[in-house]
Amino acid sequence: MSGGDNLDFEIRPNPAPVTAAERDALLVNPGFGRVFTDHMVTVRYADGKGWYDARVEARAPISIDPASAVLHYAQEIFEGLKAYKMADGGVAMFRPDANAARFAQSAQRMAMPQLSQAAFLQSLREIIRIDQDWIPQNDEGSLYLRPFAYASEVFLGVRPALEYLYLVIASPVGAYFSGGVKPVSVWVTPDFTRAAPGGTGAAKCGGNYAAGLSAQAEAIENGCDQVVYLDAVERKYVDELGGMNVFFVQADGNLLTPPLTGTILPGITRDSVIKLAERAGRRVEERPVSIDEWREGAASGQIREAFACGTAAVITPIGTVKSPEGSFTVADGGSGSVTMAIRKELVDIQRGRAADPFGWVHRVL
Ligand code: PLP
Ligand code: COI
Numbered sequence: 001m002s003g004g005d006n007l008d009f010e011i012r013p014n015p016a017p018v019t020a021a022e023r024d025a026l027l028v029n030p031g032f033g034r035v036f037t038d039h040m041v042t043v044r045y046a047d048g049k050g051w052y053d054a055r056v057e058a059r060a061p062i063s064i065d066p067a068s069a070v071l072h073y074a075q076e077i078f079e080g081l082k083a084y085k086m087a088d089g090g091v092a093m094f095r096p097d098a099n100a101a102r103f104a105q106s107a108q109r110m111a112m113p114q115l116s117q118a119a120f121l122q123s124l125r126e127i128i129r130i131d132q133d134w135i136p137q138n139d140e141g142s143l144y145l146r147p148f149a150y151a152s153e154v155f156l157g158v159r160p161a162l163e164y165l166y167l168v169i170a171s172p173v174g175a176y177f178s179g180g181v182k183p184v185s186v187w188v189t190p191d192f193t194r195a196a197p198g199g200t201g202a203a204k205c206g207g208n209y210a211a212g213l214s215a216q217a218e219a220i221e222n223g224c225d226q227v228v229y230l231d232a233v234e235r236k237y238v239d240e241l242g243g244m245n246v247f248f249v250q251a252d253g254n255l256l257t258p259p260l261t262g263t264i265l266p267g268i269t270r271d272s273v274i275k276l277a278e279r280a281g282r283r284v285e286e287r288p289v290s291i292d293e294w295r296e297g298a299a300s301g302q303i304r305e306a307f308a309c310g311t312a313a314v315i316t317p318i319g320t321v322k323s324p325e326g327s328f329t330v331a332d333g334g335s336g337s338v339t340m341a342i343r344k345e346l347v348d349i350q351r352g353r354a355a356d357p358f359g360w361v362h363r364v365l
Contacts, residue, residue: 006122007119009126016058037172040167040168041127041147043055043166044165045165047163070150073151076150082311092352094350095268096120097117102266103120112149132365141172142172143170147167148206149166152164181317182317185226186227186308188227188322193229193235194232198262216242226243241308248306249307255274255285256284269346270309276346305338315343317335
């Protein structure tokens with residue numbers, strides 16, 4: 001199930017875009033995921049026909065039949081990546097080829113047709129080009145791109161749908177956590193797990209997030225910013241956070257992170273952190289880390305920093321860890337120096353302020 005190696009996008013500019021003055025006002029403090037650009041990409045798929053009707057058009061509500069398969073069985077996948085204003089005034093995306101590959105893997109897991117990498121990348125370039133004035137210029141800001149696809153077939157039988165809609169929307173964003181780059185607190189949920197072996201943990205499908213909302217609500221009730229999931233089998237090992245991967249900095253400066261065994265999302269930021277750390281001469285161990293190891297390591301100093309990473313969160317220090325058994329802080333609960341150094345290296349590459357030895361930066365403009 002593939003197709004659409006290259007698509008011909010029909011461009012239909014929004015006849016009534018937001019005025020420049022309104023847009024500038026919206027860009028002052030956009031928050032995360034609240035403000036949207038003037039356009040969207042839509043591409044349709046039908047079994048036997050492949051991907052067709054690729055368009056860039058005015059962002060608008062889409063009509064959806066009440067019997068569309070996605071509304072009943074949640075056959076939906078998405079991606080998240082950012083475009084940045086570069087130091088030289090140009091615009092670039094960060095590792096969009098990795099998002100294309102993960103989108104294809106998610107599609108495969110959810111029995112959906114794959115969009116070619118070429119078509120995926122082109123859809124992103126098209127929306128960036130037409131909505132380039134929506135990219136925030138400030139240092140924390142970027143244009144968050146949200147490609148997604150869902151089963152649009154009107155049918156209530158339980159089987160992979162025969163029709164799909166792929167879309168891209170774009171949202172100018174600031175920091176994901178309202179406190180900016182301050183350390184966050186996390187809640188180790190005793191009640192919920194995110195993904196079991198053989199499940200959909202490694203796919204970026206909407207269902208994973210729906211299933212995590214109760215756990216996230218529990219985190220908020222306990223005064224925390226994010227939830228930490230333990231593995232579903234032993235309820236012992238740290239998997240990841242609700243929307244981020246997790247790293248630990250050990251006393252010797254080396255890193256530790258849970259392995260990709262199919263139950264966590266293979267984060268692109270996670271992969272970038274591993275490569276940056278190794279380039280800086282740090283060893284990165286990918287192995288199970290139990291919550292007891294984290295607690296005891298924080299107490300003894302063996303684990304001296306912890307951080308969350310993801311496209312939305314970038315790299316965010318974890319200060320306090322709470323669970324029904326009690327709370328502990330990682331070191332003094334502040335932002336660790338290794339965490340902040342890796343963050344700076346990553347952000348400097350993303351924004352064109354540092355060399356790009358890994359070829360991660362894809363110029364668009
Ligand atoms: N884990 C989950 C559950 C996520 O939603 C995300 C965000 O995309 C990540 C990890 C980090 O992935 P990435 O670095 O590719 O954004
Ligand atoms: C992302 O980082 O792109 C995500 O999808 C995470 C989500 C919590 C916004």
